[in-house]
Amino acid sequence: MWNKIKHYWQLLWHPSIHFSLGFLTIGGFIAGIIFWGGFNTAMEFTNTETFCIGCHEMRDNVYNELQNTIHFSNRSGVRAKCSDCHVPHDWTDKIARKMQASKEVWGKLFGTINTREKFLNKRRELAEHEWARLKANDSLECRNCHNFDYMDFTAQSQRAAQQHSTALASGEKTCIDCHKGIAHELPDMSGVEGW
Amino acid sequence: MNKKRLLFPALLLIAIAVFAEESITTLRPNQAITEEAEPPSMANVVNTDIRQERNYPMQPPVIPHKIRNYQVDLNTNKCMSCHSRERTQASQAPMVSVTHFMDRDGNFRAEISPRRYFCLQCHVTQTDSPPMGKNQFKDMYEVIETNKN
Numbered sequence: 165m166w167n168k169i170k171h172y173w174q175l176l177w178h179p180s181i182h183f184s185l186g187f188l189t190i191g192g193f194i195a196g197i198i199f200w201g202g203f204n205t206a207m208e209f210t211n212t213e214t215f216c217i218g219c220h221e222m223r224d225n226v227y228n229e230l231q232n233t234i235h236f237s238n239r240s241g242v243r244a245k246c247s248d249c250h251v252p253h254d255w256t257d258k259i260a261r262k263m264q265a266s267k268e269v270w271g272k273l274f275g276t277i278n279t280r281e282k283f284l285n286k287r288r289e290l291a292e293h294e295w296a297r298l299k300a301n302d303s304l305e306c307r308n309c310h311n312f313d314y315m316d317f318t319a320q321s322q323r324a325a326q327q328h329s330t331a332l333a334s335g336e337k338t339c340i341d342c343h344k345g346i347a348h349e350l351p352d353m354s355g356v357e358g359w
Numbered sequence: 360m361n362k363k364r365l366l367f368p369a370l371l372l373i374a375i376a377v378f379a380e381e382s383i384t385t386l387r388p389n390q391a392i393t394e395e396a397e398p399p400s401m402a403n404v405v406n407t408d409i410r411q412e413r414n415y416p417m418q419p420p421v422i423p424h425k426i427r428n429y430q431v432d433l434n435t436n437k438c439m440s441c442h443s444r445e446r447t448q449a450s451q452a453p454m455v456s457v458t459h460f461m462d463r464d465g466n467f468r469a470e471i472s473p474r475r476y477f478c479l480q481c482h483v484t485q486t487d488s489p490p491m492g493k494n495q496f497k498d499m500y501e502v503i504e505t506n507k508n
Contacts, residue, residue: 233428322408323424326451345430345437353435358446 216246225283229348242309249305249347250294288351295340303339310339402488410453411485414496419481426484431477438478439471 235244317325441450
């Protein structure tokens, strides 16, 4: 047994006898693509809404609430999915976010938010993470759909145009500073800036 | 004798039935009872941002903007994120008037009174739908004018 292992180990580090260099390079290349693709496909799946609301914590709380908002149903028929707002499109940011999200999966496994009550108790903390993230990346996810450069202030309501042409245009504020709670219900907001 | 006694209540019942039927038909104009009425199209909330005239000084002003999904509950009051004293400069919204800080004994408090927490009890948005009935409201000046003569 030990000898066999030793044999294969040695084989691994010896130049190939049976396969051509070409085969190995191309084969390795293809295997790489398959692996990479598979990895990304798995990643894509974790981005789908079916995955996000696969656990009842998300379905019964945040998804339910999203359904009443403009991001679920509107005159334009554009529907924002969980990942549109919660997963960065840039690959490295994405992986970083996934690692962070694993903590939430951990939370699920150990039942920190497995009832509505526990979820509500934890909501302020979870929301603060999201606000901090969106604040740090200048509301990148919002801007993937809403591009400031193409906003027509004349088509907006006066209240909106007034704020967008001043605090937003100057870069003093970003979307999330003024638009908290657009997709879900808010936690106790005492002490939050602007409330 | 029995028959005569029954006659009056019977007539009364028929009369009530007829009147009742009529009052139902006025609520369902020209609509057979067996048919479903065509509902009018949904009206849009007026979002002009132009403050509306009040009909008398004590009237809670109507809301001139949309309030879809503005959360007002135990957790938070979205309206106050613009209409509170500290937020008016940033939001350029009119501050809730001082009566909102008054408790029932007439004392002014630092925060708005719990009696005024649920804004939509008194303030409402308007829609662009045609009025359902004729408005017979008369402005005070109008009343004074007519009483002069």
